[in-house]
Amino acid sequence: MRVLPLLRVGEVWVMRGTGSHRATKGNGGALPVLDRRRRGTKFVELPPRSVINSPESTRMGFWSLNPYVGCEFGCTYCYARYAHRYVVERAHDDGRITDVEFADLQHPRGLEPFEHRIFVKSRDAVLSALDRDLNRVRRRTTLDGPQSIVVGSGTDPYQPAERQYQVTRTVLARLRGERGFRIGIISKSPLVTRDIDILRDLARRHWLSVYVSLTCVDVRVIKIFEARSPMPHARLRALERLSGAGIRAGLIVAPILPGITDTVPQIDALMRAAKAAGAQFVVPIPLRLYPDVQRRFLPLVERHYPDLASRYRTAYGSTWNAPEEYVTALRQRFHRIASIYGIPESAAEGEEEATHHAARAAQLNLFANWPGEEDGGFERC
Ligand code: SF4
Structure with a gap:
């Protein structure tokens, strides 16, 4: 039997094979390709077990x-790349893809697999798996009280594929048949507003919070680090529409980039925009740099912010997390500015149930520590 070491994927722990992949059987068990785009992106159907x-x-x-x-x-800066690699390796290990497919999914020619080979969980399989999984969530609710479900903890549930495949909409529609969960949805995409009808229903039956993800309102920064994501004005407009529709919505400011988006003017501009868009909470999260992420992220810092490059290498050289003293300083700075605009720093503001606080703490533990102030912003590290 093979010994499988533990690999941490973001906050997800998975078992990853170390041995050579076992030979796959011809073309049997191949995952269906749903669509191909001209720029090389491929959508592959993935029947989920759960x-x-x-x-x-x-x-x-x-x-x-x-x-x-x-x-x-x-x-x-996306850390979910690890999960993609794991899914590809597991499909290969399970004999569900051929060696040729494995090579294409892992190293598409000249393209990044994470953003050009998208696995779509098939809707029918999702619905039957959901029925089974919700039984488990309900049982836990009976034992431990209200349970928290986060939609989009790993990848964006309203990424462009959702326009076509509507898996997220299908899942949320199914959750309308339940009651009493804590549901959080995290997205950068204004497409979330397409589902306001369902979100309204969910808000009546559950404790629903929509986290619009935005790290700053500086378009130049967005174009450098997340050029293919929706521009700030589109996300703020989505936030405004959600709030206007009576849905509890706010900003998740993730990740805050040291020396780039953590400055007082950057945070102030973001908080002002959030306030104007009706944000009911803000959640700041410092940058975490896994080794795989560093490979893509640091060259951009070197090219566009050469003065910061060596600080990044020092700060993240031996750890994935931002330095603790920086986290403390950033937290204080963020708190001070958010307070000026009267925006609470958590989706759970005003809630009393300890269960939710525990879940929230764990959720935001994606980047366990915070930045603080006085004023050890990264610039002074
Ligand atoms: S939107 Fe979220 S999941 Fe998608 S690439 Fe960006 S950080 Fe990753």
């Missing part, structure tokens, strides 16, 4: 649900 990951399997303290593996937005 769709809601338990808190135990991810060690995140909440149930998580991701309709897609991979994301066309392709943000340079």
